[in-house]
Amino acid sequence: MIVGGSTIVINVNGWNGKQPVYECKTMSAGTEGATQSNRGSLEKRLSKQSLLDQGFFWLTLVMAIGIAAVLAFVIYEIGRSALPAIQTFGLGFLFSTTWDPVQNVYGALPQIYGTLVTSAIALFLAVPIGVGVAVFLTEDFVPGYIRTPISFAIELIVAIPSVVLGLWGIFVFIPFIRPFYQVLNSTLGWIPLFAGVPRGYSLLTLGIILAIMIVPIIISITRGTLLSLPPELRQGAMAMGATRWETIIRVLIPAGLSGIIGSVMLAFGRAMGETMVAAMLVGNSNRISISLMNPGATITSLIASQFGEAGRTQVAALLYSGLVLMVLTLLVNIFAEMIIKKFQNVE
Amino acid sequence: MTYSTITSSTDTLLQVNNVSVYYGSVLALRDVFLDIPKQQVTAFIGPSGCGKSTLLRCFNRMNDLIPGARVEGKISYRGKDLYDSDVDAVEVRRRVGMVFQKPNPFPKSIYDNVAFGARIGNSKENLDELVERSLRSAALWDEVKDKLKASGLSLSGGQQQRLCIARAIAMQPEVILMDEPCSALDPISTLRIEDLMHKLKQQYTIVIVTHNMQQASRVSDMTAFFNAEAAEGGNRFGYLVEYDKTGAIFNSPQQQATQDYVSGRFG
Amino acid sequence: MTTPLNDALPAVEPIDLTRSKTSSKTIMSVSLTVITGFFTLLVLAPLVAVVFDVAREGLPRLGLESFTELPPPPGLTDGGFGHAIVGSLITLGIATAFSTPFGILAAIYLSEFGRGSRVAYWVRFSANVLTGVPAILAGLFAYSLVVATMGNFSAFAGGVALAVLMLPIVMRTAEEGLMLIPHEVRLAALGIGATRFQTITQIVLPAALPAIATAVTLALARAAGEAAPLLFTALNNNFWSTDAFAPIATLPVLIYFFAIIPFRAQQELAWAAALVLLGIVLIVSIVARLIARQKKY
Structure with missing residues (x-):
C-alpha cells in the first residue's frame, strides 16, 4: 500500500x-x-474531465456488448449465407447421404455421423486418461518439482498447431500405428467396429489424434476442480479410514463431478470443431461406415476440402453444414458453461 | 518438571511417551508424557499454538497428511506403537475416529454419509440398521428420519456436526477424537453435543480439544493443560504443563501457569 | 527427568494394525497409482514425439533460403517459404489491430465498471461461448462477411477471421490481469481526487500491462497456428504479396497444401515450415506463461 x-x-x-x-x-x-x-x-x-469519464465508460460498455454482438453476428452471417441451401434442402439435408456437386444435390448425414463418431472415440480415450492424470497431478504421488514441469508440458500440447499435428499424423503416426491396426483387426475383427481392411486414414486414426488434442483440456479443468474442493472433505474421508484412492474415487471425484462433466463437454465441442487434423487424417470419404478402421468424413473436413473449388449452391450447402456444426457446438458449449457455473455457485 | 500418572495402568488405552512433533525443522510440541484412560472423556486445553491439536492428530495419524510432519517418541494404542513402520495409518483411522472443528459432511445424502465407513470397510452389516443406530446414538435420528436421502449439506451447522459424529460412530471405532467440535456452533447446538458426549463415553473413549474452559470442565473426566513458549528463532512450541483429573485442574492446580489460565488471567 | 510410564504392560488386548501387502485394498491402490502414472507418460509422449520428429525432419531442410525464397514449382527442389512468413505476419497484424483494442476496452468494462452486473455476466458468457466456436466457422463468417461482399479472397478477410478467434482470449486474459490489481489501489487514486478515467489509464492499466501483454501474446500464439479460418479467406498465393486486399500465403495453409501433395520437395518444405511455426508458437507460449507467473501484486 x-x-x-x-x-x-x-x-x-x-x-x-x-x-x-x-x-x-x-x-x-x-x-x-x-x-x-x-x-x-x-x-x-x-468539464472535459467528466465528459472524458462518461465517454470512456460508454466506449468500454459498447465494446463489451460488442463481444456478445460478434457472437450473434457470426451465427447470423453463417445462417444468412446458408439460407438458399436451407430453403432448397430443408431438414432432409440432415438425413441424406448424397453429396453430388454435379447434380447439385446435397445431404450431410455421413459427415454428421463422422463428426459424432470421431469425437466419441476421442472422448472414450481422453476422459479416463484425462481424469486419471488430473488426479495423479493433484495428489502428491510425485514431488512438486516433478509435477510442475509435467503440468506445464501438458499445457503446451494445446499450443501445437493442429496443421503440424496433421502433418505428423500423415508421415509419422499412421505408419507407426498400422501394425497395431493389423493386430486389432485380426484379433477383434469379428466385432463390426474393427471389421474390414484396416486403413491408416480412418475414423479411428482421427479419433486418436483428437484425443491427444483434447486430453489437456480435460486435465486442466478437472485438476482445477479437484484443487478447489475444500480440504475438509479430504480430511474427513481420510479420518474415516479411507485410503487415498478411496478418498479420491468415493468423495473427491463425486464432489467435483459437475466440473469434470463441464470439462468433458468443452472437450467434446473442441473435438467436433477441429478441422485440419480431420481434413488431413480422416480420408474424406463420403460414406457411413460402422467399422472405425474405414475412412470417413466430418463436417469440418468436408468444408475444408471442398470450399475452395465449390460452386454457388455447393457453397451454400457447405455453409448449411457449417450451421449444423455451429448448432452442435453451441449446444455443447452452453451446456458446459452452465454446468461449470453451477459448480462454482455451489462452492 | 514432573509428570504424574494419575490413571492406573490397567485402564490406559493410549500412552504418549516422550513425544515431540516437528513440522519440517520447526518444533511444534515437545516432550509430552500422557496416559489416556479407556471410556472416559479427556480434554486438552491451552492457548493457541500450544500443540493440543497437533497431539490429537497424532492419535489417528492425520499428521501424515502434512508434508514434513515428524513424530518422535512413542504413542501406543493398546500397546502397539502407532508410528511403527508396519502400522497402516488407514487401519488406525478405522479404530480412531475423528470429528473436526468445522462440520464436514460429504456432499452426499445423509444416509450415504453415515454408510460411508461401512461401505469402504466392506462391512457385511445391514446398512439400514447401522445408519439408524448411528443416527440414534448421535441424537439426530428424530430430526432426519424422514429425509435420509436429502443432502448432508442441507442440515443446519449443529445437525451437520452431529451427522459427522454419527458418521464416525458408524465405523464402530474405539476412540473418537474431537477437534474443537463446537467452536463453529451456536450455544444450543453446543449443549446438545456436550450431552451427547456424556452418553457416548459409556461406549467410546473420547479425546476433545477445546478452547472453551467451561466446556472442558463440563464434559471431561481428565484434563491436560498445554502452554506455548517461544523458542530461539521466534517459533513457538507447545508443551504439557499439567495433566490431572478435571476437578483437580480447575480447583487445585499444581502449577502456577495452570492456575493463571483456568482463572482466566491469560490466554 | 524420569519416565513415569516405565513401559507398563498394556491393560487392553494388543492389536494388529498392519495391512497385508497382498490385501485387495493395497493391490487396488498400487495398481491405480501405476495406471495413472502410466497415463501421465502416455499424455506427454505425443508432445515429445511431435517436437522430436518435426525437428528431425525439418532441420536438414531449414536454411537461410527458407526465409528468403519462394517454393519451387512441382518437380523441382530447393526454394523456401519466405512469402508465407510475410503473409502470416500481415494477417496476424490485421487481426491484432482489430482484436486488441476491442478486447482490452471490453475487459476494462468488465473489471472496472460492470463488476457483478447482468451485462457483465452475459458478456462473459458470450466470450466463453465464442471461445468454443470452431475456428473454421470463424472462417465461414469472414468469408460470408468480407469475401462474398468484396468479391475476392484477401489477407484482410483472413485477419478478420483470426480476430474473431483472438477476441475472447484477449478479453478474458486481460480481464483476469486487471482483476488482480487490488481494489485498494483504485480507492487510493480516487481518494486523492483522480477521475475514473485517470485512475484506469494511469494507475490500473500500467500495473496490469504485463498481464495484458501476456493476453495479446497468448492470443497471437493461438491464431498463428490456425489454418482452418484462412483456407477460404486469405486462401493462398504462390508469390510474394503484401497487398492486404489480395490473397496471401500463410505458414499454416502452406503446410497443409504441401503436406497433402505427393511431391517430396514440397513435403520437405512443409516439415521445415512446421519447424518454424512450432518453434515460434512454443517459444511464445512458454515466454507468455513465464511472464504471467511474475505477479506484480
Whole structure:
C-alpha cells in the first residue's frame, strides 16, 4: 500500500502538471486568491474531465456488448449465407447421404455421423486418461518439482498447431500405428467396429489424434476442480479410514463431478470443431461406415476440402453444414458453461 | 518438571511417551508424557499454538497428511506403537475416529454419509440398521428420519456436526477424537453435543480439544493443560504443563501457569 | 527427568494394525497409482514425439533460403517459404489491430465498471461461448462477411477471421490481469481526487500491462497456428504479396497444401515450415506463461 500510494501521488501530480488549471467556470476566481480558488468549488464539473469519464465508460460498455454482438453476428452471417441451401434442402439435408456437386444435390448425414463418431472415440480415450492424470497431478504421488514441469508440458500440447499435428499424423503416426491396426483387426475383427481392411486414414486414426488434442483440456479443468474442493472433505474421508484412492474415487471425484462433466463437454465441442487434423487424417470419404478402421468424413473436413473449388449452391450447402456444426457446438458449449457455473455457485 | 500418572495402568488405552512433533525443522510440541484412560472423556486445553491439536492428530495419524510432519517418541494404542513402520495409518483411522472443528459432511445424502465407513470397510452389516443406530446414538435420528436421502449439506451447522459424529460412530471405532467440535456452533447446538458426549463415553473413549474452559470442565473426566513458549528463532512450541483429573485442574492446580489460565488471567 | 510410564504392560488386548501387502485394498491402490502414472507418460509422449520428429525432419531442410525464397514449382527442389512468413505476419497484424483494442476496452468494462452486473455476466458468457466456436466457422463468417461482399479472397478477410478467434482470449486474459490489481489501489487514486478515467489509464492499466501483454501474446500464439479460418479467406498465393486486399500465403495453409501433395520437395518444405511455426508458437507460449507467473501484486 505504501508503495502503491506513493506511486499514485507522483502520477497524479504529473498529470496535474500537464494540465495545471482546473476548469473554473463555477469558481469565483478573482475574489479569492488563486490558490484558494483552485480548491474552492465542490459542485459537479461539466468539464472535459467528466465528459472524458462518461465517454470512456460508454466506449468500454459498447465494446463489451460488442463481444456478445460478434457472437450473434457470426451465427447470423453463417445462417444468412446458408439460407438458399436451407430453403432448397430443408431438414432432409440432415438425413441424406448424397453429396453430388454435379447434380447439385446435397445431404450431410455421413459427415454428421463422422463428426459424432470421431469425437466419441476421442472422448472414450481422453476422459479416463484425462481424469486419471488430473488426479495423479493433484495428489502428491510425485514431488512438486516433478509435477510442475509435467503440468506445464501438458499445457503446451494445446499450443501445437493442429496443421503440424496433421502433418505428423500423415508421415509419422499412421505408419507407426498400422501394425497395431493389423493386430486389432485380426484379433477383434469379428466385432463390426474393427471389421474390414484396416486403413491408416480412418475414423479411428482421427479419433486418436483428437484425443491427444483434447486430453489437456480435460486435465486442466478437472485438476482445477479437484484443487478447489475444500480440504475438509479430504480430511474427513481420510479420518474415516479411507485410503487415498478411496478418498479420491468415493468423495473427491463425486464432489467435483459437475466440473469434470463441464470439462468433458468443452472437450467434446473442441473435438467436433477441429478441422485440419480431420481434413488431413480422416480420408474424406463420403460414406457411413460402422467399422472405425474405414475412412470417413466430418463436417469440418468436408468444408475444408471442398470450399475452395465449390460452386454457388455447393457453397451454400457447405455453409448449411457449417450451421449444423455451429448448432452442435453451441449446444455443447452452453451446456458446459452452465454446468461449470453451477459448480462454482455451489462452492 | 514432573509428570504424574494419575490413571492406573490397567485402564490406559493410549500412552504418549516422550513425544515431540516437528513440522519440517520447526518444533511444534515437545516432550509430552500422557496416559489416556479407556471410556472416559479427556480434554486438552491451552492457548493457541500450544500443540493440543497437533497431539490429537497424532492419535489417528492425520499428521501424515502434512508434508514434513515428524513424530518422535512413542504413542501406543493398546500397546502397539502407532508410528511403527508396519502400522497402516488407514487401519488406525478405522479404530480412531475423528470429528473436526468445522462440520464436514460429504456432499452426499445423509444416509450415504453415515454408510460411508461401512461401505469402504466392506462391512457385511445391514446398512439400514447401522445408519439408524448411528443416527440414534448421535441424537439426530428424530430430526432426519424422514429425509435420509436429502443432502448432508442441507442440515443446519449443529445437525451437520452431529451427522459427522454419527458418521464416525458408524465405523464402530474405539476412540473418537474431537477437534474443537463446537467452536463453529451456536450455544444450543453446543449443549446438545456436550450431552451427547456424556452418553457416548459409556461406549467410546473420547479425546476433545477445546478452547472453551467451561466446556472442558463440563464434559471431561481428565484434563491436560498445554502452554506455548517461544523458542530461539521466534517459533513457538507447545508443551504439557499439567495433566490431572478435571476437578483437580480447575480447583487445585499444581502449577502456577495452570492456575493463571483456568482463572482466566491469560490466554 | 524420569519416565513415569516405565513401559507398563498394556491393560487392553494388543492389536494388529498392519495391512497385508497382498490385501485387495493395497493391490487396488498400487495398481491405480501405476495406471495413472502410466497415463501421465502416455499424455506427454505425443508432445515429445511431435517436437522430436518435426525437428528431425525439418532441420536438414531449414536454411537461410527458407526465409528468403519462394517454393519451387512441382518437380523441382530447393526454394523456401519466405512469402508465407510475410503473409502470416500481415494477417496476424490485421487481426491484432482489430482484436486488441476491442478486447482490452471490453475487459476494462468488465473489471472496472460492470463488476457483478447482468451485462457483465452475459458478456462473459458470450466470450466463453465464442471461445468454443470452431475456428473454421470463424472462417465461414469472414468469408460470408468480407469475401462474398468484396468479391475476392484477401489477407484482410483472413485477419478478420483470426480476430474473431483472438477476441475472447484477449478479453478474458486481460480481464483476469486487471482483476488482480487490488481494489485498494483504485480507492487510493480516487481518494486523492483522480477521475475514473485517470485512475484506469494511469494507475490500473500500467500495473496490469504485463498481464495484458501476456493476453495479446497468448492470443497471437493461438491464431498463428490456425489454418482452418484462412483456407477460404486469405486462401493462398504462390508469390510474394503484401497487398492486404489480395490473397496471401500463410505458414499454416502452406503446410497443409504441401503436406497433402505427393511431391517430396514440397513435403520437405512443409516439415521445415512446421519447424518454424512450432518453434515460434512454443517459444511464445512458454515466454507468455513465464511472464504471467511474475505477479506484480
